[in-house]
Amino acid sequence: MNSSPRCYEIAITMGDPAGIGPEIICRALSAMSAAERATAMIIGDPAIYRRAAASVGAALEFVPLEQAESGKDHVAVGVVELPEGVEILDGQISAGAGDMAFRCVQKAVELVQARRAQVIVTAPLNKAALHEAGHHYDGHTGMLASLTGAPSSFMLLASETLSTLHVSTHVSLREAIDRVTPERIIATVEAGHAHLVALGMQAPRIAVAGLNPHxxxxxxxxxxxxxxxxxxxxxxxxxxxxxxxxxxxxxVFYRASKGEFDLVIAQYHDQGHIPVKLIAFDTTVNVSLGLPLQRTSVDHGTAFDIAWQGKADATNMGSAIAYARRLASGAKA
Incomplete structure (x- = not known):
């Protein structure tokens, strides 16, 4: 009798392979117990991951998803190979790297839709590289909305001290002001409230930041x-x-950081990002809301200046993975 395909708690995408994504993924995997590694799969090219593991001194064995076995201490890989002849240079923007980042996210969405994974965790991509490859998205959130057919999406920055949800994110400040409408604000609060309730909060206290001074x-x-x-x-x-x-x-952000509110609705990108990153730069998790799937991410970039030097810090990736496991546990409840 054939058993149904195994479903992993999390699927971690490589991000831009010219950046620190592969390294921080390997560091995070190495810090896990064997039991924790067994609940995670990664998406990308095994050859790139093997190089990253060697770079950070992580003793990891990578096995294609179709060959992964329960009870074995290896890392399952949803394989997305670098096309033959495509060269990616460490720490440099390229269409090849941007296309790899896109295809890894696309593969992760397919695996979640096929019930092979519950929550996607994304390593950082580079928007310029993404655009060079012909994928004209404002980042992961817009890309995921497009891939899943979601009419809208929202960016949550979550930390233990302060969490913010944004009415708008990657648009000009001029356009952000235009997006401050009653309908969008209501939809943002609804999304934030539903997310907090799903995490077990009975009556979330939500504050809405003003747009103009005072x-x-x-x-x-x-x-x-x-x-x-x-x-x-x-x-x-x-x-x-x-x-x-x-x-x-x-x-409002000070009041929330002192415990008066569980969530602040920020009206535009920098209004919400600056206070959260000031308070919890290394541990803030980027969470996409309003999609038909769940996704968390590191809240930093590709760090091309230190990529492939074996010194990238995986603290934020660990936080994104931990938050994803919380979401996966909620989905199983």
Missing amino acids: CGEGGIFGDEDSRCIAPAVERLRERGFDVSGPISADT
């Missing part, structure tokens, strides 16, 4: 806070959400 100061510095944000908060409160705002951005 929330517009009664219209002196702009009317978006009173015209768009306040009505959205009122509608959410009428529906029973524990949500406050708009609260001036120069105080």
